[in-house]
Amino acid sequence: MVEKVAELGGSSQSTTVVVIGAGPAGLTVANLLRCCGIDCVVLERRSREYVAQRQRAGIVETRAVRMFDSWGLADRVLGGVPYDGILEFRVDGETHLVSDSDGSEGPAARLCPQQILVQRLTANYLAEGGDLRFEVADVSLDGLTTDRPVVRYRAADGVLHTITCSFVAGCDGDHGISRTAVPDGVLTAHAFDHGISWLTVLADSPPPAHPLFAVSPQGFAAHFPRGPHTSRYYLQCPPDDQPDAWPDTRVWDALRSRLADPALVSGPITDREMFRLRSLVHEPMQYGRLFLVGDAAHIISPMGGKGMNLALYDADIFARAVRDFVRDRDDTALRAYSQRALRRVWNDQEFSHWLTRALHDAGDATGSGSYLRGVARARLDRLFTSPTAARGFAEIMTGVDLG
Ligand SMILES: Cc1cc2nc3c(=O)[nH]c(=O)nc-3n(C[C@H](O)[C@H](O)[C@H](O)COP(=O)(O)OP(=O)(O)OC[C@H]3O[C@@H](n4cnc5c(N)ncnc54)[C@H](O)[C@@H]3O)c2cc1C
Numbered sequence: 001m002v003e004k005v006a007e008l009g010g011s012s013q014s015t016t017v018v019v020i021g022a023g024p025a026g027l028t029v030a031n032l033l034r035c036c037g038i039d040c041v042v043l044e045r046r047s048r049e050y051v052a053q054r055q056r057a058g059i060v061e062t063r064a065v066r067m068f069d070s071w072g073l074a075d076r077v078l079g080g081v082p083y084d085g086i087l088e089f090r091v092d093g094e095t096h097l098v099s100d101s102d103g104s105e106g107p108a109a110r111l112c113p114q115q116i117l118v119q120r121l122t123a124n125y126l127a128e129g130g131d132l133r134f135e136v137a138d139v140s141l142d143g144l145t146t147d148r149p150v151v152r153y154r155a156a157d158g159v160l161h162t163i164t165c166s167f168v169a170g171c172d173g174d175h176g177i178s179r180t181a182v183p184d185g186v187l188t189a190h191a192f193d194h195g196i197s198w199l200t201v202l203a204d205s206p207p208p209a210h211p212l213f214a215v216s217p218q219g220f221a222a223h224f225p226r227g228p229h230t231s232r233y234y235l236q237c238p239p240d241d242q243p244d245a246w247p248d249t250r251v252w253d254a255l256r257s258r259l260a261d262p263a264l265v266s267g268p269i270t271d272r273e274m275f276r277l278r279s280l281v282h283e284p285m286q287y288g289r290l291f292l293v294g295d296a297a298h299i300i301s302p303m304g305g306k307g308m309n310l311a312l313y314d315a316d317i318f319a320r321a322v323r324d325f326v327r328d329r330d331d332t333a334l335r336a337y338s339q340r341a342l343r344r345v346w347n348d349q350e351f352s353h354w355l356t357r358a359l360h361d362a363g364d365a366t367g368s369g370s371y372l373r374g375v376a377r378a379r380l381d382r383l384f385t386s387p388t389a390a391r392g393f394a395e396i397m398t399g400v401d402l403g
Contacts, residue, residue, distance in 0.1 A: 010160040015039045015131075017322060018151045019169040020139055020178050022051055022132060024114060025294030025311035026171030027121035032319035034128050035071050038326055041163055042125075042132040043139055043153055045172075051134070052122065055202055055271065057114040057308035058226050059083060059211070063399030064312040065107045077120045080112030087397075089380065090214040091362065093260030096384040097210070100397035109398060113226050114308055141168055141181040145288035166289065167322060171315075173295040174280070182287040194277035194301060194356055197237045199246050205231045205267030214259045215362045215380075221258035231267075234302075236360060243274045277301045277356060279349055284338035291318050291337055298345050303356040306348040309399060314341045344402055351396045354379075 017033055019026045022044035033040045044051060060068075060078060068074040085101030085108060101108060125132060135156035142150045151163045170178025179187070207225030214221045219236035226232045235254055237246075246254075252266045280299040285292045294311030317340055321333035333340075361376035382389045395401035 010155075010162070012162045012164070013041070014164045015041050016165060016326065017041075017167045017169055018043065018149075018163050018165045019171055020141075020151075021170070021172035021176055021296070022046075022118075022122065022134070023054075023171060023173060023294065023311070024057075024117060024121070024308050025296070025315050026169065027118060027125060028312050028315035029169045029171060029293060029319055030125050030130055030132070031073060031077065031121055031128075032071055032315060033322060034125060034130055035073065036319070036323045036326070038322060040131070040169075041165075042130070043136045043151070044132065044134050045136055045139070046134065048122065048134050052119045053115055054118070055113060055115050055226065055232075057305060058111060058224050058232065059305050059309075060110045060112045060117060060312070061305070061309045061397065061399040062102070062104075062107070062109045064309050065110055066400075067312060067316045069107050073124070074107065076124045077117065078110050078112050079116040079120055080110045083109045083111045084210070085109065085394075086210045088208070088210040088212045089384070090212060090260060091377075091380060092216060096380075098383060098390055098393065100394045102391070102394045102398045102400055104398075104400055111225055113230075117308075139172075139177050141178065141290065144168065144181060144290045147289065149289045168290045169293050169318060170290055170296045171293045171311075174299050176296055178290060178296050179282065179292060181290065186287055187282045187284070190281045190283065192279045192353075194279070194360075195239055196277045196356070196360055197239050197241055197274055198277060198302075199235045199237050199241070199243065199251070199272065199274045201233050201251055201269045202226065202271040203231055203233065203267045203269045204229055206265050207231050212259065213359055215359055216258040216260065217363060218254065218258050219363055220360050221255055223255070223259060223264075236363075237274065239276065241274065243272055246272075246274075277303075279353065281342070281345055281349065283342060285314070285341055286338045291334075293318055297341070298349075300345075300349055301352045301356050303359065304348065304352040304397070306352055310345060310348055313344055313399070317341055347396070347402055 016038050017040040019042040030042045087098050089096045136153045139153045148164050172178050208223045212223040222234040224232045256264045282297050285297040293314040300307050324330045324333045358376045358379045361372040364373040
Protein backbone atom coordinates (compact mmCIF):
# COMPACT_ATOMS: atom_id res chain seq x y z
CA MET A 1 0.00 0.00 0.00
CA VAL A 2 1.34 3.43 -0.92
CA GLU A 3 0.07 6.40 1.05
CA LYS A 4 0.64 9.93 -0.19
CA VAL A 5 1.29 12.99 1.95
CA ALA A 6 1.81 16.48 0.51
CA GLU A 7 5.30 17.81 1.18
CA LEU A 8 7.18 20.70 -0.43
CA GLY A 9 4.93 20.65 -3.47
CA GLY A 10 5.83 16.99 -4.12
CA SER A 11 4.82 13.88 -2.24
CA SER A 12 6.05 11.66 0.54
CA GLN A 13 5.12 8.02 0.26
CA SER A 14 5.75 4.73 1.94
CA THR A 15 6.18 1.30 0.39
CA THR A 16 7.97 -1.97 1.13
CA VAL A 17 10.55 -2.05 -1.68
CA VAL A 18 11.83 0.67 -4.00
CA VAL A 19 13.35 -0.81 -7.14
CA ILE A 20 15.83 1.43 -8.98
CA GLY A 21 15.94 0.54 -12.69
CA ALA A 22 13.51 -1.21 -15.04
CA GLY A 23 15.86 -3.54 -16.88
CA PRO A 24 15.54 -7.34 -16.66
CA ALA A 25 16.64 -7.35 -12.99
CA GLY A 26 14.33 -4.59 -11.73
CA LEU A 27 11.29 -5.73 -13.68
CA THR A 28 11.76 -9.32 -12.53
CA VAL A 29 12.06 -8.23 -8.89
CA ALA A 30 8.90 -6.14 -9.31
CA ASN A 31 6.89 -8.95 -10.91
CA LEU A 32 7.96 -11.53 -8.33
CA LEU A 33 7.13 -9.19 -5.42
CA ARG A 34 3.77 -8.54 -7.05
CA CYS A 35 3.16 -12.31 -7.09
CA CYS A 36 3.63 -12.28 -3.29
CA GLY A 37 1.38 -9.24 -2.82
CA ILE A 38 4.32 -7.11 -1.64
CA ASP A 39 4.20 -3.37 -2.47
CA CYS A 40 6.95 -1.88 -4.53
CA VAL A 41 7.66 1.20 -6.63
CA VAL A 42 9.94 0.99 -9.67
CA LEU A 43 11.90 4.10 -10.70
CA GLU A 44 13.40 4.20 -14.21
CA ARG A 45 15.32 7.13 -15.66
CA ARG A 46 14.52 6.33 -19.31
CA SER A 47 11.21 6.35 -21.17
CA ARG A 48 9.11 3.21 -21.57
CA GLU A 49 9.79 3.25 -25.33
CA TYR A 50 13.54 3.46 -24.85
CA VAL A 51 13.69 0.60 -22.36
CA ALA A 52 11.43 -1.58 -24.49
CA GLN A 53 13.72 -1.35 -27.53
CA ARG A 54 17.11 -2.01 -25.90
CA GLN A 55 18.42 -5.14 -27.64
CA ARG A 56 21.08 -7.21 -25.90
CA ALA A 57 20.70 -10.83 -24.74
CA GLY A 58 18.90 -13.44 -26.81
CA ILE A 59 18.42 -16.59 -24.73
CA VAL A 60 16.61 -17.07 -21.43
CA GLU A 61 18.44 -20.12 -20.11
CA THR A 62 16.73 -23.26 -18.80
CA ARG A 63 17.17 -22.42 -15.13
CA ALA A 64 15.61 -18.99 -15.62
CA VAL A 65 12.67 -20.43 -17.61
CA ARG A 66 12.03 -22.83 -14.73
CA MET A 67 12.33 -19.97 -12.25
CA PHE A 68 9.55 -18.02 -14.02
CA ASP A 69 7.56 -21.25 -14.29
CA SER A 70 7.84 -21.82 -10.53
CA TRP A 71 6.26 -18.37 -9.98
CA GLY A 72 3.47 -19.13 -12.49
CA LEU A 73 4.78 -16.39 -14.80
CA ALA A 74 6.46 -18.28 -17.65
CA ASP A 75 3.55 -18.09 -20.10
CA ARG A 76 2.98 -14.40 -19.42
CA VAL A 77 6.51 -13.03 -19.49
CA LEU A 78 8.47 -15.30 -21.82
CA GLY A 79 8.01 -14.56 -25.50
CA GLY A 80 10.08 -16.01 -28.30
CA VAL A 81 10.30 -19.65 -29.25
CA PRO A 82 11.70 -22.80 -27.62
CA TYR A 83 15.35 -23.33 -28.38
CA ASP A 84 16.57 -26.69 -29.70
CA GLY A 85 19.64 -26.65 -27.44
CA ILE A 86 22.21 -27.03 -30.23
CA LEU A 87 25.25 -24.76 -30.55
CA GLU A 88 27.53 -24.74 -33.55
CA PHE A 89 31.27 -24.29 -33.17
CA ARG A 90 32.98 -23.70 -36.53
CA VAL A 91 36.75 -24.07 -36.25
CA ASP A 92 38.67 -23.10 -39.41
CA GLY A 93 35.47 -23.81 -41.35
CA GLU A 94 34.83 -27.25 -39.79
CA THR A 95 31.48 -27.63 -38.02
CA HIS A 96 31.06 -29.23 -34.58
CA LEU A 97 27.55 -29.38 -33.10
CA VAL A 98 27.38 -29.39 -29.31
CA SER A 99 24.19 -29.92 -27.34
CA ASP A 100 23.62 -27.55 -24.48
CA SER A 101 20.59 -29.48 -23.33
CA ASP A 102 21.36 -31.29 -20.07
CA GLY A 103 18.59 -33.86 -20.55
CA SER A 104 16.82 -32.96 -17.31
CA GLU A 105 13.03 -32.91 -16.99
CA GLY A 106 11.09 -29.65 -17.21
CA PRO A 107 10.81 -26.60 -19.45
CA ALA A 108 13.97 -25.71 -21.36
CA ALA A 109 15.67 -22.53 -22.57
CA ARG A 110 13.90 -20.11 -24.91
CA LEU A 111 15.10 -17.90 -27.73
CA CYS A 112 13.63 -14.79 -26.14
CA PRO A 113 15.40 -11.52 -26.98
CA GLN A 114 15.99 -9.28 -23.99
CA GLN A 115 13.73 -6.52 -25.31
CA ILE A 116 10.83 -8.97 -25.65
CA LEU A 117 11.33 -10.13 -22.07
CA VAL A 118 11.47 -6.50 -20.89
CA GLN A 119 8.32 -5.57 -22.85
CA ARG A 120 6.40 -8.51 -21.42
CA LEU A 121 7.62 -8.02 -17.85
CA THR A 122 6.58 -4.36 -18.09
CA ALA A 123 3.16 -5.18 -19.52
CA ASN A 124 2.49 -7.88 -16.93
CA TYR A 125 3.56 -5.73 -13.99
CA LEU A 126 1.40 -2.80 -15.12
CA ALA A 127 -1.56 -5.09 -15.88
CA GLU A 128 -1.31 -6.40 -12.31
CA GLY A 129 -1.55 -2.84 -11.00
CA GLY A 130 2.18 -2.33 -10.47
CA ASP A 131 3.66 1.13 -9.85
CA LEU A 132 6.33 1.93 -12.46
CA ARG A 133 7.56 5.50 -12.99
CA PHE A 134 9.56 6.29 -16.11
CA GLU A 135 11.77 9.28 -16.86
CA VAL A 136 12.71 9.99 -13.25
CA ALA A 137 15.88 11.96 -12.46
CA ASP A 138 18.20 12.75 -9.54
CA VAL A 139 17.51 9.51 -7.65
CA SER A 140 19.29 9.51 -4.29
CA LEU A 141 19.36 7.06 -1.38
CA ASP A 142 19.62 7.79 2.33
CA GLY A 143 19.36 5.89 5.60
CA LEU A 144 20.42 2.59 4.06
CA THR A 145 21.66 1.25 7.39
CA THR A 146 18.39 2.14 9.15
CA ASP A 147 15.25 0.01 8.87
CA ARG A 148 13.47 2.78 6.88
CA PRO A 149 15.68 3.92 3.99
CA VAL A 150 14.59 7.02 2.07
CA VAL A 151 14.63 7.36 -1.72
CA ARG A 152 14.31 10.79 -3.34
CA TYR A 153 13.79 11.50 -7.02
CA ARG A 154 12.52 14.12 -9.44
CA ALA A 155 9.55 13.06 -11.55
CA ALA A 156 9.25 13.75 -15.28
CA ASP A 157 7.23 16.91 -14.47
CA GLY A 158 10.12 18.25 -12.34
CA VAL A 159 8.42 17.69 -8.97
CA LEU A 160 10.54 16.20 -6.15
CA HIS A 161 9.25 13.08 -4.38
CA THR A 162 10.29 11.12 -1.30
CA ILE A 163 9.60 7.42 -0.71
CA THR A 164 10.29 5.71 2.61
CA CYS A 165 10.69 1.95 2.34
CA SER A 166 11.94 -1.20 4.03
CA PHE A 167 14.35 -2.25 1.26
CA VAL A 168 16.00 -0.80 -1.83
CA ALA A 169 16.72 -3.06 -4.80
CA GLY A 170 19.58 -1.49 -6.76
CA CYS A 171 18.84 -2.79 -10.26
CA ASP A 172 20.25 0.17 -12.19
CA GLY A 173 23.09 -1.51 -14.03
CA ASP A 174 26.80 -0.80 -13.99
CA HIS A 175 26.40 2.98 -14.40
CA GLY A 176 23.53 3.52 -11.98
CA ILE A 177 23.48 5.41 -8.70
CA SER A 178 22.72 2.58 -6.25
CA ARG A 179 26.25 1.29 -5.93
CA THR A 180 27.63 4.81 -5.56
CA ALA A 181 25.43 5.26 -2.45
CA VAL A 182 27.60 2.71 -0.66
CA PRO A 183 30.43 4.38 1.33
CA ASP A 184 33.97 3.91 0.05
CA GLY A 185 35.72 0.86 1.40
CA VAL A 186 32.59 -1.25 1.95
CA LEU A 187 32.59 -3.04 -1.41
CA THR A 188 35.54 -4.77 -3.02
CA ALA A 189 35.64 -4.57 -6.83
CA HIS A 190 37.22 -7.58 -8.55
CA ALA A 191 37.91 -6.36 -12.10
CA PHE A 192 39.38 -8.12 -15.12
CA ASP A 193 40.09 -6.76 -18.60
CA HIS A 194 40.31 -9.56 -21.18
CA GLY A 195 42.42 -7.38 -23.50
CA ILE A 196 39.94 -7.98 -26.33
CA SER A 197 37.38 -5.74 -28.02
CA TRP A 198 34.33 -6.81 -29.97
CA LEU A 199 32.40 -5.02 -32.64
CA THR A 200 28.78 -6.13 -32.40
CA VAL A 201 26.16 -5.36 -35.03
CA LEU A 202 22.45 -6.04 -35.19
CA ALA A 203 21.16 -6.59 -38.70
CA ASP A 204 17.95 -7.40 -40.51
CA SER A 205 19.41 -10.59 -41.93
CA PRO A 206 18.51 -14.29 -41.69
CA PRO A 207 19.32 -15.86 -38.31
CA PRO A 208 21.57 -18.94 -38.23
CA ALA A 209 20.16 -22.45 -37.78
CA HIS A 210 21.94 -22.61 -34.41
CA PRO A 211 23.83 -20.02 -32.34
CA LEU A 212 27.24 -20.07 -34.05
CA PHE A 213 30.75 -19.46 -32.65
CA ALA A 214 33.58 -19.35 -35.20
CA VAL A 215 37.32 -19.64 -34.70
CA SER A 216 39.58 -18.50 -37.52
CA PRO A 217 43.11 -17.17 -38.03
CA GLN A 218 41.55 -13.72 -38.63
CA GLY A 219 39.95 -13.79 -35.16
CA PHE A 220 36.76 -14.84 -33.40
CA ALA A 221 33.29 -14.20 -34.85
CA ALA A 222 29.78 -15.20 -33.82
CA HIS A 223 26.30 -15.20 -35.34
CA PHE A 224 23.25 -15.43 -33.07
CA PRO A 225 19.50 -15.38 -33.75
CA ARG A 226 17.59 -12.37 -32.41
CA GLY A 227 14.21 -12.92 -34.06
CA PRO A 228 12.78 -14.51 -37.21
CA HIS A 229 14.51 -11.97 -39.48
CA THR A 230 17.15 -10.51 -37.17
CA SER A 231 20.71 -11.50 -36.28
CA ARG A 232 23.38 -10.29 -33.91
CA TYR A 233 26.99 -10.66 -35.04
CA TYR A 234 30.22 -10.30 -33.10
CA LEU A 235 33.72 -9.68 -34.48
CA GLN A 236 36.87 -9.70 -32.41
CA CYS A 237 38.89 -6.51 -32.96
CA PRO A 238 42.21 -5.12 -31.76
CA PRO A 239 41.77 -3.78 -28.20
CA ASP A 240 41.83 -0.09 -29.16
CA ASP A 241 39.97 -0.30 -32.47
CA GLN A 242 37.27 2.27 -33.39
CA PRO A 243 33.81 1.63 -34.91
CA ASP A 244 34.62 4.08 -37.75
CA ALA A 245 37.24 1.63 -38.94
CA TRP A 246 34.44 -0.83 -39.75
CA PRO A 247 32.25 0.34 -42.65
CA ASP A 248 29.48 -2.10 -43.58
CA THR A 249 31.41 -3.71 -46.42
CA ARG A 250 34.31 -4.51 -44.09
CA VAL A 251 31.90 -5.99 -41.52
CA TRP A 252 30.29 -8.34 -44.05
CA ASP A 253 33.62 -9.30 -45.67
CA ALA A 254 35.10 -10.14 -42.26
CA LEU A 255 32.02 -12.13 -41.24
CA ARG A 256 32.02 -14.15 -44.48
CA SER A 257 35.70 -14.92 -44.04
CA ARG A 258 35.68 -15.75 -40.31
CA LEU A 259 32.40 -17.67 -40.41
CA ALA A 260 33.75 -19.53 -43.49
CA ASP A 261 30.46 -18.75 -45.22
CA PRO A 262 30.99 -16.92 -48.53
CA ALA A 263 27.20 -17.03 -49.13
CA LEU A 264 26.28 -15.29 -45.83
CA VAL A 265 23.28 -13.06 -46.62
CA SER A 266 23.81 -9.46 -45.50
CA GLY A 267 21.09 -6.97 -44.51
CA PRO A 268 20.70 -3.44 -43.19
CA ILE A 269 22.73 -2.91 -40.01
CA THR A 270 20.38 -1.34 -37.45
CA ASP A 271 22.74 -0.97 -34.51
CA ARG A 272 26.46 -1.19 -33.91
CA GLU A 273 28.57 -0.97 -30.80
CA MET A 274 32.21 -1.59 -29.96
CA PHE A 275 33.08 -2.64 -26.47
CA ARG A 276 35.92 -4.04 -24.44
CA LEU A 277 35.46 -7.49 -22.92
CA ARG A 278 35.63 -6.98 -19.20
CA SER A 279 34.42 -8.68 -16.08
CA LEU A 280 33.70 -7.11 -12.73
CA VAL A 281 32.31 -8.44 -9.46
CA HIS A 282 31.43 -6.28 -6.47
CA GLU A 283 31.50 -8.02 -3.15
CA PRO A 284 29.35 -8.08 -1.03
CA MET A 285 26.17 -7.38 -3.02
CA GLN A 286 24.48 -5.79 -0.03
CA TYR A 287 24.88 -2.75 2.19
CA GLY A 288 22.38 -2.36 5.02
CA ARG A 289 18.93 -2.38 3.40
CA LEU A 290 20.32 -1.90 -0.13
CA PHE A 291 20.60 -5.03 -2.26
CA LEU A 292 22.49 -4.88 -5.56
CA VAL A 293 20.84 -6.99 -8.24
CA GLY A 294 22.14 -7.85 -11.74
CA ASP A 295 24.63 -5.62 -13.57
CA ALA A 296 24.65 -3.17 -10.65
CA ALA A 297 26.68 -5.83 -8.82
CA HIS A 298 28.52 -7.67 -11.60
CA ILE A 299 29.47 -7.47 -15.25
CA ILE A 300 30.40 -10.57 -17.21
CA SER A 301 31.97 -11.03 -20.63
CA PRO A 302 29.10 -11.79 -23.04
CA MET A 303 30.70 -15.13 -23.91
CA GLY A 304 28.35 -17.82 -22.65
CA GLY A 305 25.28 -15.55 -22.53
CA LYS A 306 25.17 -15.23 -18.75
CA GLY A 307 24.73 -11.51 -17.94
CA MET A 308 20.96 -11.21 -18.18
CA ASN A 309 20.48 -14.71 -16.78
CA LEU A 310 22.53 -13.83 -13.68
CA ALA A 311 20.33 -10.75 -13.23
CA LEU A 312 17.24 -12.99 -13.26
CA TYR A 313 18.86 -15.32 -10.71
CA ASP A 314 19.67 -12.45 -8.33
CA ALA A 315 16.12 -11.14 -8.68
CA ASP A 316 14.65 -14.52 -7.75
CA ILE A 317 16.70 -14.97 -4.59
CA PHE A 318 16.13 -11.35 -3.52
CA ALA A 319 12.35 -11.60 -4.01
CA ARG A 320 12.14 -14.89 -2.10
CA ALA A 321 14.20 -13.40 0.73
CA VAL A 322 11.90 -10.35 0.97
CA ARG A 323 8.87 -12.66 0.93
CA ASP A 324 10.29 -14.65 3.88
CA PHE A 325 10.88 -11.43 5.78
CA VAL A 326 7.47 -9.89 5.10
CA ARG A 327 5.50 -13.09 5.59
CA ASP A 328 7.39 -14.76 8.45
CA ARG A 329 9.63 -11.97 9.84
CA ASP A 330 12.51 -14.32 8.94
CA ASP A 331 15.60 -12.45 7.71
CA THR A 332 17.82 -15.52 7.23
CA ALA A 333 17.61 -15.42 3.42
CA LEU A 334 18.12 -11.66 3.30
CA ARG A 335 21.30 -11.98 5.32
CA ALA A 336 22.49 -14.79 3.04
CA TYR A 337 21.57 -12.94 -0.21
CA SER A 338 25.06 -11.83 -1.17
CA GLN A 339 26.75 -15.10 -0.35
CA ARG A 340 24.16 -17.12 -2.25
CA ALA A 341 24.13 -14.90 -5.34
CA LEU A 342 27.91 -14.66 -5.49
CA ARG A 343 28.29 -18.43 -5.62
CA ARG A 344 26.57 -18.47 -9.01
CA VAL A 345 28.21 -15.23 -10.11
CA TRP A 346 31.70 -16.69 -9.64
CA ASN A 347 30.64 -20.00 -11.16
CA ASP A 348 29.47 -18.22 -14.32
CA GLN A 349 32.49 -15.90 -14.34
CA GLU A 350 34.73 -18.97 -14.41
CA PHE A 351 32.73 -20.47 -17.29
CA SER A 352 32.67 -17.26 -19.28
CA HIS A 353 36.40 -16.75 -18.75
CA TRP A 354 37.11 -20.33 -19.85
CA LEU A 355 35.03 -19.99 -23.01
CA THR A 356 36.41 -16.52 -23.81
CA ARG A 357 39.98 -17.79 -23.63
CA ALA A 358 39.25 -21.01 -25.54
CA LEU A 359 37.54 -19.30 -28.47
CA HIS A 360 39.99 -16.40 -28.79
CA ASP A 361 43.25 -18.22 -28.12
CA ALA A 362 42.29 -21.03 -30.54
CA GLY A 363 42.38 -18.52 -33.39
CA ASP A 364 45.65 -17.05 -32.14
CA ALA A 365 44.60 -13.55 -33.13
CA THR A 366 45.33 -12.01 -29.74
CA GLY A 367 49.07 -12.39 -29.87
CA SER A 368 48.93 -14.98 -27.10
CA GLY A 369 51.15 -17.30 -29.06
CA SER A 370 51.24 -20.80 -30.40
CA TYR A 371 51.41 -22.43 -26.95
CA LEU A 372 48.08 -20.98 -25.81
CA ARG A 373 46.63 -21.75 -29.24
CA GLY A 374 47.48 -25.43 -28.70
CA VAL A 375 45.99 -25.40 -25.18
CA ALA A 376 42.78 -23.75 -26.42
CA ARG A 377 42.38 -26.23 -29.28
CA ALA A 378 42.84 -29.11 -26.81
CA ARG A 379 40.02 -27.65 -24.68
CA LEU A 380 37.71 -27.44 -27.69
CA ASP A 381 38.69 -30.91 -28.88
CA ARG A 382 37.74 -32.32 -25.47
CA LEU A 383 34.39 -30.54 -25.66
CA PHE A 384 33.72 -31.93 -29.16
CA THR A 385 34.76 -35.54 -28.41
CA SER A 386 34.14 -36.31 -24.71
CA PRO A 387 30.48 -36.92 -23.74
CA THR A 388 31.42 -36.18 -20.13
CA ALA A 389 32.97 -32.83 -21.02
CA ALA A 390 29.98 -32.01 -23.24
CA ARG A 391 27.59 -32.88 -20.40
CA GLY A 392 29.44 -30.60 -17.97
CA PHE A 393 29.35 -27.80 -20.55
CA ALA A 394 25.60 -28.30 -21.07
CA GLU A 395 24.89 -28.17 -17.35
CA ILE A 396 26.60 -24.82 -17.02
CA MET A 397 25.00 -23.43 -20.19
CA THR A 398 21.53 -24.35 -18.96
CA GLY A 399 22.29 -22.96 -15.52
CA VAL A 400 21.10 -26.11 -13.73
CA ASP A 401 24.61 -27.04 -12.55
CA LEU A 402 24.28 -25.40 -9.14
CA GLY A 403 20.69 -26.45 -8.61
C1 LIG B 1 26.07 -6.04 -26.55
C2 LIG B 1 25.61 -6.86 -25.38
C3 LIG B 1 25.21 -8.18 -25.57
C4 LIG B 1 24.78 -8.95 -24.51
N1 LIG B 1 24.42 -10.24 -24.73
C5 LIG B 1 23.99 -11.00 -23.71
C6 LIG B 1 23.60 -12.36 -23.92
O1 LIG B 1 23.68 -12.88 -25.04
N2 LIG B 1 23.11 -13.06 -22.86
C7 LIG B 1 23.00 -12.52 -21.61
O2 LIG B 1 22.52 -13.20 -20.69
N3 LIG B 1 23.39 -11.24 -21.37
C8 LIG B 1 23.88 -10.47 -22.39
N4 LIG B 1 24.27 -9.19 -22.15
C9 LIG B 1 24.21 -8.66 -20.78
C10 LIG B 1 22.80 -8.20 -20.41
O3 LIG B 1 22.29 -7.33 -21.39
C11 LIG B 1 22.85 -7.53 -19.05
O4 LIG B 1 23.50 -8.38 -18.15
C12 LIG B 1 21.44 -7.19 -18.54
O5 LIG B 1 20.90 -6.11 -19.27
C13 LIG B 1 21.48 -6.83 -17.06
O6 LIG B 1 20.20 -6.43 -16.65
P1 LIG B 1 20.03 -5.37 -15.45
O7 LIG B 1 18.57 -5.19 -15.29
O8 LIG B 1 20.86 -5.80 -14.32
O9 LIG B 1 20.72 -4.04 -16.00
P2 LIG B 1 20.29 -3.11 -17.21
O10 LIG B 1 19.75 -3.90 -18.33
O11 LIG B 1 21.50 -2.25 -17.47
O12 LIG B 1 19.12 -2.22 -16.64
C14 LIG B 1 19.37 -1.16 -15.72
C15 LIG B 1 18.23 -0.17 -15.81
O13 LIG B 1 18.43 0.85 -14.82
C16 LIG B 1 18.18 2.11 -15.40
N5 LIG B 1 18.93 3.12 -14.65
C17 LIG B 1 20.26 3.39 -14.69
N6 LIG B 1 20.57 4.38 -13.86
C18 LIG B 1 19.41 4.77 -13.28
C19 LIG B 1 19.10 5.76 -12.32
N7 LIG B 1 20.04 6.57 -11.81
N8 LIG B 1 17.82 5.91 -11.94
C20 LIG B 1 16.85 5.09 -12.44
N9 LIG B 1 17.10 4.13 -13.36
C21 LIG B 1 18.37 3.97 -13.77
C22 LIG B 1 18.64 1.95 -16.84
O14 LIG B 1 18.07 2.92 -17.70
C23 LIG B 1 18.17 0.54 -17.14
O15 LIG B 1 16.84 0.52 -17.64
C24 LIG B 1 24.74 -8.39 -23.21
C25 LIG B 1 25.13 -7.06 -23.00
C26 LIG B 1 25.58 -6.31 -24.07
C27 LIG B 1 26.04 -4.90 -23.82
